[in-house]
Amino acid sequence: MSSADVDKVFAGSIPRLYEEYLVPLIFEPYAGDLAGRVGARTPSRVLEIAAGTGVVTRALAAQLPESASIVATDLNPGMLETAGHIGTKRPVQWRQADAMQLPFADGEFDAVVCQFGVMFFPNRPEAFAEARRVLRPGGAFLFNAWDRIEDNEFADVVTSSLATFFPADPPRFLARTPHGYHDRAKIEADLRAGGFATAARIDTIAARSTAASARHPAIAYCQGTPLRSEIEARDPARLGEATDFAAAAVARRFGAGPVDAKIQAHIVTVER
Numbered sequence: 001m002s003s004a005d006v007d008k009v010f011a012g013s014i015p016r017l018y019e020e021y022l023v024p025l026i027f028e029p030y031a032g033d034l035a036g037r038v039g040a041r042t043p044s045r046v047l048e049i050a051a052g053t054g055v056v057t058r059a060l061a062a063q064l065p066e067s068a069s070i071v072a073t074d075l076n077p078g079m080l081e082t083a084g085h086i087g088t089k090r091p092v093q094w095r096q097a098d099a100m101q102l103p104f105a106d107g108e109f110d111a112v113v114c115q116f117g118v119m120f121f122p123n124r125p126e127a128f129a130e131a132r133r134v135l136r137p138g139g140a141f142l143f144n145a146w147d148r149i150e151d152n153e154f155a156d157v158v159t160s161s162l163a164t165f166f167p168a169d170p171p172r173f174l175a176r177t178p179h180g181y182h183d184r185a186k187i188e189a190d191l192r193a194g195g196f197a198t199a200a201r202i203d204t205i206a207a208r209s210t211a212a213s214a215r216h217p218a219i220a221y222c223q224g225t226p227l228r229s230e231i232e233a234r235d236p237a238r239l240g241e242a243t244d245f246a247a248a249a250v251a252r253r254f255g256a257g258p259v260d261a262k263i264q265a266h267i268v269t270v271e272r
Contacts, residue, residue, distance in 0.1 A: 015082040017224035019053040025154070025220050026263055027055045027116065029207040030144055034115055035059035037142055037269065043110035047134060048072040049099040050117025054083030060113070061088035071109075073097035099127045107136040114143035116265070119181040128194025135272040141196070144267045145187065147204060149179035153261035154209055154217040154250065161249035162222075162231070165242050171230035174221065184266065191270055200270040209263045214254060217261075218247035 034056055038046060044067065051057050051072040060070050071093045074080050084094050097103055099114070099121055112131045121127040131141045149156045155174045163170035181187070184202050191200050211217055221227055222243040231242050254261060 012078070014224055014226070014228060015053055015076070015078040017219065018079075019082055019086070020224070021216055021220035022224045023053060023055050025211055025217055026152075026209050027052075029209070029263065030205075030265055030267075031055045031059045031115060033205065033267065034113065034142060034144060035063040037267070038111050038113055039063040041111060041140055042068075043139075044068050045109050046070050046111045046113060047102075047104065047109040048113045048115075049097070049102070049131070050074055050114050050120065051083060051094075052079050052115070052117070054086060054088070056113060056115040057083060057092055058086070058088050061090050061092055066090050069093070071095060071104075073099075073102075075099070100130060102130045102134055104134045106133055107139075108134050110136060110139045112139070112141045114141075116144060116146060116178070118143050118145055119177050119179075124181075124190045125193035128191055128196065132195045132272050137272055140269055140271045142267075142269050144265045145181050146179045147264040147266060148182045149175045151206070151262065151264040152179060152209075153253075153263070154259075155179060155221060157249050157253050157261075158218060158221045158227075158246045161246045162227075162242060165245045166231075166234050169234060171227055171234070173225065173227040173230050178225075182266065187266065187268060191268075196270045196272065198271050200268050203267045204264065205267060206262060206264045208260055210258065210260045212258055213247075214251035214256065214259050215243075215247040217250055217259065218243050222246055 048057055051074045057072040073095045075098050077096055080094050080096055112135055118124060146152055159174045188200055222231060231239050250259060
């Protein structure tokens with residue numbers, strides 16, 4: 001299986017650990033912001049793609065009136081199962097779907113939303129064209145993407161520590177995929193290639209990532225993302241040791257008690 005294929009696999013225990021450790025660490029600070037931007041547009045029908053374990057779905061369900069329908073999709077059944085188990089304040093339609101081939105009619109939605117999923121699309125212009133296709137004229141595509149890894153301190157420290165732990169073949173998932181789509185000009189070019197003729201608004205927003213201990217971000221990244229598959233591909237018996245090594249590196253940088261680090265992302269809005 002290629003790196004591109006491995007990067008998209010959220011299976012086994014990853015969805016549970018992702019929700020328990022990664023969602024509060026880095027996703028919750030941006031979920032409310034994105035849901036608020038959607039709500040300000042007063043949509044009546046919203047599609048979420050790459051919904052993961054539903055952190056934005058839950059924010060949308062709380063933000064939007066019950067008259068607004070929400071369809072939340074993801075490629076990975078395990079992520080949707082976790083999201084459905086957690087649930088939402090009001091009914092949401094959960095559906096497995098590939099963002100590259102959305103099973104919806106043209107112009108069906110007022111807004112398409114994607115939180116930190118576009119980095120995983122194998123062909124972004126094609127995925128953006130699909131998002132545009134299912135939008136009504138005047139509808140909006142809203143998504144966010146992580147800025148460069150150097151501006152996301154926990155991810156950077158974990159990646160650097162694992163390069164020391166596996167010097168012959170450093171795991172590069174975090175730099176390659178979650179933090180590999182940060183160039184604003186590239187994002188704008190891909191949107192144009194996907195058929196969006198209007199200029200995109202891109203806001204770069206920094207936030208804080210906090211946790212009770214250095215071990216929390218180490219588990220979040222090493223065991224709650226496809227980085228786990230990279231570690232286990234090098235030596236399946238060393239996952240725990242690699243996690244401990246990353247935790248020690250985080251503690252050296254941010255302290256042995258509660259930890260606090262910078263995170264930064266681009267928030268993109270473009271209209272059809």
